[in-house]
Amino acid sequence: MTQPYLFEFPEIGAPEKGFITVAENLKNIPFEVKRVFWTHSIPAQAIRGNHAHYRNQQILVALQGSVTVITTSPSGEEKSFELHSPDQALYLPPNVWRIMNYSENALQLVLSSELYDETDYIRDISDFQNQWK
Template sequence: MIEAKVEMLEFQQLGDERGQLVVVEGAKDIPFEIKRIFYIYGTDTGVVRGQHANLRTEFVLINVAGRSKVKVMDGLGNETVFCLNRPHTGIYLPKMTWKEMYDFSEDSVLLCLASEHYDGDEYIRDYNTYQEMVKEQREIK
């Protein structure tokens, strides 16, 4: 079950005639300390990335170049699509949020900030399994 809320984040833009600068600090501009950073680029428009949820890891996704879409689902039938197309905005994804990234522009660079180091065992890669886990967690609470 999603404990925190998926939300769009807007980061302060600092700039002058030389250009723009955006600073993102862990536990200040985003709600966690950053333990891992990776980025996705060179993805064809028709490719869907992600297609998983995480037991422990929270993410912030920022399209630092180009654009992409992110569909998030809560396992209860609710879904929202976010368009990431400004390098000073991002989307916060709490743990146990199903995510699918798609519709990448040719110049898209999707920066991913993660709260945990990579652990393949905490990934839920089957949506039906994810739905069952959400349902079980909801019944416990």
């Protein structure tokens, strides 16, 4: 199984004019993007996530502010990732539990490999842990 990992999108531009950051299907994104959504207006220190997916792969980007993502693998290994720049991204493979904590005024972009499907969610941590025993 693939583990979550941080990577950077290419930036084009200069400080005096600004930058464009580029994400491309199957080039620097390891899957075809089928769904895009963003989270915003989240109260500071609010917790979101608390789930895993059976099939869905995701790329998370903090477009504004910061997002701390705590992941748990099926083996129980926990990792913490801090997203704080719009050219930095976190790849989340299927079957990884995630908890996200947001700074004030955070804006998070999510690129997904699947359309929304409630049956793809694992919403109970006990179910997630029991699946891998």
